[in-house]
Amino acid sequence: MVQEVVLILGGNLGDREQLIREAKQMLVSKALIKGESSIFSTEAWGGKAEGDFLNQVLLVSTEEVPLKFLSFLQTIERDLGREREVTWGDRTMDIDILYWEDQEIQVPNLIIPHPHLHKRRFVLAPLAELLPDWVHPKLNKNSLELLEACEDESKVKKWKNKAAF
Secondary structure, eight states: OOEEEEEEEEESSSSHHHHHHHHHHHHTTTOEEEEEOOEEEEOOSSSOOOSOEEEEEEEEEESSOHHHHHHHHHHHHHHTTOOOSSTTOOOSOEEEEEEETTOOEEETTEEESOTTGGGOHHHHHHHHHHOTTOBOTTTOOBHHHHHHHOOOOOOEEEEESOOOO
16 A cells, blocks of 8 residues: 655765765655655754754655665665764764654654654754645644744755755
């Protein structure tokens, strides 16, 4: 069964824009990209990374099940040079699952909706651009409402307008 999944991808090391392109090229082996936000330049979040990130939200469809898809995403991260040494540290590529349809999933290594998405401006700005009316199944607010209520004051600005995949 095909399901819609919302992802955020990005990083702050290497050729950030090229790495986003490469991640999207790798994604298409198991997912169809149905929509993408602009790429945003964002301040590091969590206090451990240095240097601005580039982030982009994607709407994809896939026939994979959540844990198998997560494993696939982690393989993409590793293939693009991701090393998991410091939580919220510098990285070449990070891909998080924000939503899986309107499901709530809580198993070891995977919580959906992403437990921090409503606290992070770098997630909410591109999410609100791409899917302004998508409703968070636990908080019952859409992306625009979550962005308006977000207390995170990190700088987030468009890097480039929507780039065709």
